Amino acid sequence: MIVMIAAVAENNALGKDNELVWHLPNDFKRFKALTSGHYIIMGRKTFESFPKPLPNRTHVVITRQANYQPEGCIVTHSIEEAIKNCPENEVVYIIGGGEIYKQALPFSDKIEITKVHGQFEADAFFPEMNENEWELVQSEFNTKDEKHLYDYTYQTFVKK
Template structure:
């Protein structure tokens, strides 16, 4: 199994505020959809609820501490370990958030698909963990300038564990 964290984070690692993303980047959404479609995706309950439900064409696995939690179209588990056991062992699995789930998964991840949004969000309340450059190697970078559809410049970065 290949475990890939996929996220869009500001220069200060901000992911969002009040359970919402703080930017709208259509090209990043397209890339996210292209990379994750047909795969198992793992997320926390708040991430699921912020998206107004499961993502189509993916197997949605949701981690929650709430024992009796259910959500139609999702597999509900109570730990990252349980989530990984619910995934095929010979495929790439994507961890899509939020901040707590990324933190738990960072040490066991094989790859990070990070969209670095070139801004700082001072009042964010959710953050992506710091990438330790001693443990991770940057293998690809693709820069996108801001335009009429994108308020911020951003760079796709692919990190592979050393």
Template sequence: MITIIAAAAENRALGKDNDLIWHLPDDFKRFKQLTTGHYIIMGRKTFESFPKPLPNRTHVIITRQKNYDAPNCIVVSSLKKAIALCPSDENLFIIGGGEIYAQSMDIAHKIELTRVHHSFEADTFFPEIPESDWILHHEEYHPKDEKHKFDFTYQTYLKKNIP
């Protein structure tokens, strides 16, 4: 199964200057819980936004750069190659950035989206989720609190017609 996992604002903002715009500890915990032990596919800029590779996950990095060096990671030149290199029985998670998310919308089976209830200035955005292709299967609202500056909702979308 191919799952897109992201946190996006009301205006679909993902980040700015290769960094997150908000800090939601519960969302980080959920991301870790869902992706640990699995393959995570990302663009080079997303990978470079981490201080180090995320533990207990197989990193697949997509880049146009020849000879890109990322020790203990798989480096490929396209999303198609990234998916082809992963075991067919494995749960794959597409973790960003905006361009990789856009390329993944047609092939993904599921979207795990954290919708941050605010609009932000950003330079990277999550693609539109076409209602003709996706159905909102589940959502769970979380109000802001002392650890979370913004309200947010976990949303699970399922593809209507799985490719």
């Protein structure tokens, strides 16, 4: 099963200058809980935005660079190649960025969204989802607090 996971603003913003434009500690905890022990597919810029590889996950990095080989990662050159490098009968997570989400949408079975309730200036965006192809099966609203500056909702979509 291929699952896209992302924190997305109401205007589909993902981030700016290769960084998130909000800080939601509970979303980080949820991301870690869901992706730990799994293969995670990402673009090179997303990988390079981490201070170090994420623990307890197998990193599959998509890049156009011919000689790119970060230690401990599987390097591929297309979304199709990345998927082929992951175990067939396991959950695989697509973690970004914007262009990778766009390429992965047709291959995905499920989408885990943290909808950040706000509009943000960004240079990376989540692709538009066709409402005829996806069904919202779970939704959990969370109010802002001292650690979270924005209301947010966990949403789970499955392909119809």
